[in-house]
Amino acid sequence: MPEASGTNASGRSLTFLLGGARSGKSTHAEKLATELPAPWTYIATAQAYDDEMAERITLHRSRRGEGWSTVDAPFGLVDALRAVPAGRPVLVDCLTLWLSNHMLMESDVQARSDELAEVLAAPRGPWFVVSNEVGLGIVPDNPLGRRFRDAQGRLNQKIAAVADRVLFFVAGLPMQVK
Numbered sequence: 001m002p003e004a005s006g007t008n009a010s011g012r013s014l015t016f017l018l019g020g021a022r023s024g025k026s027t028h029a030e031k032l033a034t035e036l037p038a039p040w041t042y043i044a045t046a047q048a049y050d051d052e053m054a055e056r057i058t059l060h061r062s063r064r065g066e067g068w069s070t071v072d073a074p075f076g077l078v079d080a081l082r083a084v085p086a087g088r089p090v091l092v093d094c095l096t097l098w099l100s101n102h103m104l105m106e107s108d109v110q111a112r113s114d115e116l117a118e119v120l121a122a123p124r125g126p127w128f129v130v131s132n133e134v135g136l137g138i139v140p141d142n143p144l145g146r147r148f149r150d151a152q153g154r155l156n157q158k159i160a161a162v163a164d165r166v167l168f169f170v171a172g173l174p175m176q177v178k
Contacts, residue, residue: 011087014123016159016178017130019169028167028174029091029128030063036089036126038067043081043090045098047074060093074101078112078119086124095131095159099152103144113155121162131156133168 015032017025033040042064048054061070073080077098084090095116102112120129134152160166166178 011126012123013126013164014120014159014162015126015128016156016163016166017128017169017174018133018156018160018166020133020136023169024172024174025130025167025169026060026093027063028169029093029130033089033091033126033128034067040068040089040091041084042068042070043073043077043084043092044070045074045077045092045094045101047097047101074098075105075107078115081119081127084124088125090123090125090127092127092129095129095155096134096152099155100148103148103151109151113151113158116155117158117162120159129159129163131159 015029017029019025044057044060046053046057046060048057064070071080071083074097077092081090081092098116099109099113102109120127132152133156134149140146140149160178163178165176167174168177169175
C-alpha cells in the first residue's frame, strides 16, 4: 500500500495531481514532496512572457525554501527528468504549460506526449506531476483552443494511466481517484 506521500516500497512512484486553476494542486504537491527528505527538485515549465506571469513565477519560487533546486524546462522536460539523480523527489509544475509551449512552437505534440509518458512510466524516485483538467468547462470558441483542450485531455489520460496514484482537486480538497 502506498505511503502518505504516494511512494511505494522501492521509493519510486508517480503521483499525478490534476485539477482546475487555483484548485490547490501545486501547493499540495509541494507538501507531499517536502514530507520526504531533501533535496527536492522542482521542474518548472512556465515562461515569463509578461509581467503578470513573471509575478506568478516569483510567487511560486518564494513558497519554496531551502532544499529545493529549480530546473527551468519549458520544452526539455524529458531531458530534465532524465538528469535528476535517482531517488530524489521531483515536482513537475505543470504539464499544461509544457503542452502549451509545445503547441505554440508547433512541435509534434503527439510525439512529445508519448515520450513524456514513457519517461514518467518509470520514475527513478518519488515524482509528483501537476496538470490542469481543462475538459470540464465550455467548448472553446476557436480551433487552437479546441486542439489544446483535446491534446491536454489526451496527455492527462496517458499520464494517469502510468501513474501509481492520481489525485483530483476541487476547492483545495484532494480526492484520490487512482
